[in-house]
Amino acid sequence: MKVINAFRTGLSGVLGQKAMWFIFYAVQFAFAWILVQPIEKNLTELIGWSMAGDEILAGNGANILFEFMAHKQAAIIAWSSLFVPAAILFILVTIFLKAGAVSLFVKRESFTAAEFFKSAGLYFWRFFRLFLFSLAFFAVSILIYMLLNSLLKSLAGDSERLRVMLTIVGFAILGFLFLLVRMVFDYAKIMAVASGSGKMVRTSLAAWRFVLRHPGKTLGLFYLVGIAGLLLWAVYYGIGGLIPAAGFGITIMFIWQQLFAFSRTGIVLWQLASQSALYGEMHR
Amino acid sequence: MKRTIVATVAGIALLFRPLIGQIIFEQPLSPRNANYRMEILLDTEKKQIRGNEILTWRNISTVAARELQFHLYMNAFKNNQSTHISESGGSGGKLRTKKAWGWTDIDAVRIVDGPDLTPALSFIRPDDDNEQDQTVVSIRLPRAVPPGGEISVSIDFTTQLPIVFRRNGYAADNFFFAAQWFPKIGVLENDGWNCHQFHSSTEFFADYGVYDVTLTLPREMVVGSTGVPLETIEHDSLKTLHIRAEDVHDFAWTAWPGYLVAETEHNGVTIIHLYEKDHASTVERTLNAMKMTMDYMENWVGEYPYPRVTVVHPPTQAMEVGGMEYPMFITGGSFWHMPEGIKAPEMVTVHEFGHNWFYHMIGNNEFEEAWLDEGINSYAEMRMMTEFYGEHTSMFDIPGFQMGEIAMQRQNYIKVPRWDRTLRPAWTYIGGNYATFSYGKPALMLVTLENYLTRPVMDRVMRTFFQRWKFRHPSSEDFIAVVNEVTGEDYNWFFDQLLKGSGDLDYRVASVWTGKGVTPAGLFDSDSGKVLLPVKTSEPDSSGAGTEASEEAAEMFKSTVRINRAGEVIIPVDVLLVFENGDSLTYTWDGAERWQRYRVEYPSKLAWASVDPERKLVLDKNFSNNSMAVTQRKAPVNYITARFIMFFETALQILGFMG
Ligand SMILES: [Zn+2]
Numbered sequence: 001m002k003v004i005n006a007f008r009t010g011l012s013g014v015l016g017q018k019a020m021w022f023i024f025y026a027v028q029f030a031f032a033w034i035l036v037q038p039i040e041k042n043l044t045e046l047i048g049w050s051m052a053g054d055e056i057l058a059g060n061g062a063n064i065l066f067e068f069m070a071h072k073q074a075a076i077i078a079w080s081s082l083f084v085p086a087a088i089l090f091i092l093v094t095i096f097l098k099a100g101a102v103s104l105f106v107k108r109e110s111f112t113a114a115e116f117f118k119s120a121g122l123y124f125w126r127f128f129r130l131f132l133f134s135l136a137f138f139a140v141s142i143l144i145y146m147l148l149n150s151l152l153k154s155l156a157g158d159s160e161r162l163r164v165m166l167t168i169v170g171f172a173i174l175g176f177l178f179l180l181v182r183m184v185f186d187y188a189k190i191m192a193v194a195s196g197s198g199k200m201v202r203t204s205l206a207a208w209r210f211v212l213r214h215p216g217k218t219l220g221l222f223y224l225v226g227i228a229g230l231l232l233w234a235v236y237y238g239i240g241g242l243i244p245a246a247g248f249g250i251t252i253m254f255i256w257q258q259l260f261a262f263s264r265t266g267i268v269l270w271q272l273a274s275q276s277a278l279y280g281e282m283h284r
Numbered sequence: 285m286k287r288t289i290v291a292t293v294a295g296i297a298l299l300f301r302p303l304i305g306q307i308i309f310e311q312p313l314s315p316r317n318a319n320y321r322m323e324i325l326l327d328t329e330k331k332q333i334r335g336n337e338i339l340t341w342r343n344i345s346t347v348a349a350r351e352l353q354f355h356l357y358m359n360a361f362k363n364n365q366s367t368h369i370s371e372s373g374g375s376g377g378k379l380r381t382k383k384a385w386g387w388t389d390i391d392a393v394r395i396v397d398g399p400d401l402t403p404a405l406s407f408i409r410p411d412d413d414n415e416q417d418q419t420v421v422s423i424r425l426p427r428a429v430p431p432g433g434e435i436s437v438s439i440d441f442t443t444q445l446p447i448v449f450r451r452n453g454y455a456a457d458n459f460f461f462a463a464q465w466f467p468k469i470g471v472l473e474n475d476g477w478n479c480h481q482f483h484s485s486t487e488f489f490a491d492y493g494v495y496d497v498t499l500t501l502p503r504e505m506v507v508g509s510t511g512v513p514l515e516t517i518e519h520d521s522l523k524t525l526h527i528r529a530e531d532v533h534d535f536a537w538t539a540w541p542g543y544l545v546a547e548t549e550h551n552g553v554t555i556i557h558l559y560e561k562d563h564a565s566t567v568e569r570t571l572n573a574m575k576m577t578m579d580y581m582e583n584w585v586g587e588y589p590y591p592r593v594t595v596v597h598p599p600t601q602a603m604e605v606g607g608m609e610y611p612m613f614i615t616g617g618s619f620w621h622m623p624e625g626i627k628a629p630e631m632v633t634v635h636e637f638g639h640n641w642f643y644h645m646i647g648n649n650e651f652e653e654a655w656l657d658e659g660i661n662s663y664a665e666m667r668m669m670t671e672f673y674g675e676h677t678s679m680f681d682i683p684g685f686q687m688g689e690i691a692m693q694r695q696n697y698i699k700v701p702r703w704d705r706t707l708r709p710a711w712t713y714i715g716g717n718y719a720t721f722s723y724g725k726p727a728l729m730l731v732t733l734e735n736y737l738t739r740p741v742m743d744r745v746m747r748t749f750f751q752r753w754k755f756r757h758p759s760s761e762d763f764i765a766v767v768n769e770v771t772g773e774d775y776n777w778f779f780d781q782l783l784k785g786s787g788d789l790d791y792r793v794a795s796v797w798t799g800k801g802v803t804p805a806g807l808f809d810s811d812s813g814k815v816l817l818p819v820k821t822s823e824p825d826s827s828g829a830g831t832e833a834s835e836e837a838a839e840m841f842k843s844t845v846r847i848n849r850a851g852e853v854i855i856p857v858d859v860l861l862v863f864e865n866g867d868s869l870t871y872t873w874d875g876a877e878r879w880q881r882y883r884v885e886y887p888s889k890l891a892w893a894s895v896d897p898e899r900k901l902v903l904d905k906n907f908s909n910n911s912m913a914v915t916q917r918k919a920p921v922n923y924i925t926a927r928f929i930m931f932f933e934t935a936l937q938i939l940g941f942m943g
Contacts, residue, residue: 028940032932040925044918051892051911053920060676061924062687063694067908070699090936094943131943138942158456160562160600160620182941245923254926261933268940 002281003221010225010274014266017104017111024097024265029258031090038079042072057245095131098189099123101269105276106193126192129200134185141177148173183222184211186272190279214282221278222271229267236260308512313531313589314492314755317342318469326501326539331384331454333443333465338396340436341429344491345472348428352437353408353479354390354421357464360482361386361446361453365416367409368450371711372484379446386446386453390421390467396436399426411481411711419482421467439467448602451615455602458505459540463610464488466535471649471757480651483711485718487643487650487657490533492755500524501539508558508594509537510613531589531755532611533647538596550575551582554592559618560599566618566629570595573633573672580668581641584743585750588640595633607632609639625682627673631689634672635665645754653760654710654718655783659726660763666693666727690731690902697724698905701788701851707760728903729782735900736778736855737771745770778855782903787852791895792909794848794879798890801842843890845882849875851905860897863888890914 014021046068047053055061069076100120109115149170156162188200188207197203211218236256243253324335343349360368362385364376379385394400404424409417429435443465446453452463470479471491478489495511503523507513511529529535538558546557546567555574559567574595578588596615598605606617614636618629642664643650643657650657669678669689680687697720704717706726713721734742749758749766760783767775781787807814847859859871859880865888873880873895882893894911896904904910 028933028936029929031936032929035932036925036928039928040921043921043924046908048916048918048921049912050908050917051894051913052908053917056920057923060686060688060691061920062676062680062685062691063907066691066695067698067906070695071906071908073699087939090939091943094940098943134942158599158601160560163600164620178941247919250919250923250926253923254929257926257930257933261930261937264933264937268937 002278003217003224006221006274006278006281007224009277010270010272013105013273013277014269017101017269019113020101020104020111020116021262021266021269023116024101024269025262027093027097028261028265031086035082035086038075038082042075043068046071059245091131092128095127096120096124098272099127101272102127102189102276103193105273106190106280108280123189123193126198126200126203127189130185130188130192130204133188133200133204134181137181137184138178141174141181144177145170145174179222179226180211180219183218183275184208186275187211187218187279190272190276194279194283210279210282217278217282218275221274225267225271225274228270229264232260232263232267307514307528308530308591309589315342315344316493316531317344318491318493318533320466320493320495320497320535322466322495322497322499324466324497324499326460326499326505328458328460328502331445331460333445333462334441336438336440337466338436338438339467339469340434341469342434343429343431343472346431346474347472347476348430349425349433349435349472350428351425351477352423352435353470353477354423355464355468355470355479355482355488356388356390356419356421357468357482357488358386358388358443358446358452359418361449362418363416365414366482367412367414367417367419368482368484370414377449379449382447384447384453386444386449387418388441388443388465388467391440391442393423393437393439395426396438401425401437409481410477410479411483414481417481420470420479441467448604451605451608453602453605455599457540457542457599457601458502459538459542459599459602461536461538461598461602461605461615463536463605463608468534478649478651480711483651485713486710487654488534489649489651489757490647492531492533492647495527495529495532495535497527497529497535497537498524499527499537502541504541505539506541506543506545506558507537507539508543508556508596508613510535510594510611512592529612533644534611536610536613538598538605538615540599540602542599543596546571548575550578551588553578553588553590556592556594557597558594559597562600562620563597563618565621566597569624569629570597570616570618570633573630574637576672577634577637577668580671581638581664584664584667585641585747586645586754593637593640595637597629607636609636609643611640611644614639623682625680627669627679627681630673631665631669631679634668635661638664638668641750646750647755647757648759649757650710652709653707654722655706655726656758656760656763658722659706660730662693662723662727663730666690666731690728693724693727694902695724696720697728697903701725701903701905702786705784705786706782707784725903726783731902732782732855732900733767733775733778735898735902741771781853781855785853788905789853789855789901789903790849790851790905790909791857791875791901792848792850792906793893793895793912794846796843796845796890796893796912796914798841798843798914840885840887841889843882843884843886845890845893847873847880847882847893847895849878850909853903855901857896857901858898860894862891862893864891 047064052064056064097120100116103119103123104111104116152166152170156166184207187210188204191207192203240256243249243256319340320337322335322337324333326333360366361379364380369376390405392402401423406422407418408420408422410420445460448455452461454460468490470477471489480486500522503518503521507525509527510532511527513525513527515526517524542560543558544561548555548571555571557567557570582588590612592612594613597618598615603617606615608615616629616632616636622629638661639657642661648656666689676686676688678689679692700720704713704721706721710718710722745767748770749763753762764775764779804817807816845861854875856872856874859873861869861882861884863886867888869884871882892911892913896910899907
């Protein structure tokens with residue numbers, strides 16, 4: 001019951017904070033929009049006046065793809081040098097925004113820009129330290145995966161079928177470990193805000209203890225929201241495939257894509273909100 | 285050695301058999317001047333092939349042979365100082381890490397019923413001065429073999445197989461593949477021996493003949509090879525296979541207990557498919573590709589005269605032997621549950637089987653003019669894949685992404701169109717240029733030629749070339765001569781530029797303009813004296829969008845299109861002007877100058893113009909600039925931009941997972 005309650009509370013929490021939700025989405029969109037500018041510019045140079053662009057809309061754009069790569073090589077290299085700085089900046093911004101969001105969810109306050117950004121600033125450094133600790137756990141996950149993988153490979157021998165299947169199993173295990181680390185550190189964030197403590201090593205350990213003590217509830221809630229995300233994804237692809245790649249269809253496609261991107265960011269918030277609610281209920 | 289004794293016994297049983305006589309074909313198809321009778325044993329413990337070959341060689345050149353030259357290809361894998369491995373820039377890879385080098389030793393050689401020639405052996409390096417390279421050996425003869433003369437030599441040899449490397453060797457679970465495994469005589473031409481060292485980017489060259497092979501190996505082995513198995517004798521744990529191939533220029537084989545066998549019959553030819561159990565899902569696809577290739581090639585250039593062909597899909601531990609051609613015997617490759625939409629197993633099957641026409645029956649010198657088989661065969665592959673699996677879907681046909689052969693073949697070439705020329709010895713290319721300029725560029729050149737000549741004429745060229753030169757060693761000049769003969773015109777201008785030259789080809793539309801043109805202004809003479817006309821519309825602008833047409837319904841519009849030859853290659857090209865009302869005008873431009881301008885007056889405004897609208901010149905390195913519209917066409921750009929925004933949003937969302 002606690003899980004279902006948290007699931008519901010989380011949802012209404014997100015739906016009640018649409019402005020915050022929009023901030024998360026807008027930041028993501030802005031990063032993507034900036035990153036795409038060089039492509040837009042170079043593609044316009046290549047095919048902006050050409051009839052060849054029609055091939056893309058007809059679904060056989062391979063030739064243009066190769067010409068783009070061949071004739072815009074220098075631009076592509078320059079553009080790809082943006083990726084790492086953009087990724088680092090985006091992670092930092094996400095940590096900042098999540099600090100604001102978790103604070104609102106834990107304290108059950110409603111959104112005001114002042115309050116949101118004040119809490120974001122307040123908890124940013126603590127969350128940043130949690131992020132650094134989580135990196136260690138992500139690394140450990142990869143290590144476990146690699147060890148397991150070499151074990152599985154030796155099990156498979158020269159059987160191609162077994163190799164493929166065990167590779168899939170390996171990835172599934174890696175995926176599970178990653179999600180587990182993510183979830184534990186979500187609770188670490190929640191507990192950091194709830195306790196007001198600045199001792200992040202202690203908080204991370206407490207989060208692990210909390211998850212290990214309530215594996216059913218925490219994992220259950222996590223995957224319940226995950227399933228909602230999967231459903232969303234299925235609807236997006238199911239309907240998205242029907243939109244024609246021509247004329248007004250392109251505008252519709254763009255709107256549909258952005259609706260999906262917007263909803264997706266909601267899932268992340270939903271997870272944080274419902275986890276905050278669950279933690280709150282367990283500690284009442 | 286017990287096994288050797290058994291092999292000898294088995295060998296004696298099979299000894300009294302004709303070598304050059306006809307068992308498979310009633311009439312020889314080829315000169316049959318390099319004939320091998322071999323008795324060999326596969327030692328699965330030592331990974332060695334040991335035995336004897338009796339080579340009966342006839343001098344079909346016009347010069348006397350004072351020596352014989354042999355390839356010992358396997359010595360390329362003897363150490364990392366060989367020409368092959370040093371050219372590939374490696375230190376020996378897994379040959380070194382696994383200490384599993386390969387070599388061939390000639391243990392003894394003598395003239396049959398004649399003197400011992402073993403002391404007359406010496407390694408030679410016709411291509412470089414690499415003292416460490418032992419891939420060519422010369423045997424001085426006590427008496428020269430005159431033109432038309434014949435000699436038989438008996439060679440005892442031992443071949444150590446390397447761990448699977450460059451399409452040769454052994455792998456786990458008793459897997460064996462023997463490709464360049466025996467002392468193989470070079471080709472004596474009128475200007476001397478043609479027997480090149482084994483380089484990292486060369487293939488092979490050999491005369492035709494009969495291979496009569498008895499192969500002894502463990503009983504549980506499933507064997508595939510060049511030729512036709514005639515007989516199997518089992519004894520204890522071993523068996524001896526008698527295999528015969530006529531009118532071939534090489535003999536390769538594989539043995540592995542794990543092979544499953546699929547067999548089918550097509551046009552009177554037995555098709556054998558050896559595959560590993562996890563590739564069962566591509567058996568049908570492979571056999572269908574074999575049949576379609578056979579039909580296409582027979583219909584296009586000439587018959588597949590052999591009674592049998594074997595196609596091998598190696599197991600995972602020996603993937604590297606996949607994708608190679610041998611006479612009557614090819615290797616492909618696949619993966620467990622390869623999706624239907626990825627046509628890689630079909631492509632490799634079509635390509636390697638196609639080689640049985642261009643490489644095997646047309647026996648060009650792959651060392652010196654690799655394009656003659658790889659380029660022509662890639663052209664054949666392009667035609668077949670396009671016909672079998674669709675113009676835009678012949679490589680990939682998966683949701684959201686389609687790709688055809690021509691796009692794939694252009695991919696590498698358009699990045700480096702001026703880096704090299706096609707016609708040069710295969711070992712003299714730099715880096716990856718061998719593949720680009722021996723496969724992709726000549727294949728695209730031949731498609732271009734086909735589009736220029738029309739398909740029926742090109743088909744006559746190809747059939748004439750094949751029929752005239754099958755079972756011989758044609759050169760590039762022989763191919764060009766056939767083109768000139770069939771067309772009745774001199775096409776050297778074409779081959780000089782595209783085969784022997786390194787220029788690139790790029791036609792583009794430089795500018796388009798359409799509008800009412802300049803409204804008459806100024807003083808004009810009339811019966812009543814000078815008349816001053818006013819200025820009404822704007823000046824024409826030749827830089828691009830000239831959209832400021834007059835509002836009144838004018839009858840005639842002026843349009844200007846400028847075409848530009850941005851590359852070096854000059855070849856006639858079509859120019860198409862399309863108007864807003866759907867009408868079009870077509871011109872042909874010889875391309876001789878750097879630019880050409882078209883000015884037309886037409887009752888409709890120009891919508892767009894295109895140079896080479898049908899994409900006949902597939903060597904054109906940039907198709908995107910081959911057309912230009914009067915108004916900007918942003919829809920495709922917007923479409924891609926929207927998809928990229930979504931892509932980055934997804935990537936960022938995943939990244940945000942970390943924060
Ligand atoms: Zn090939």
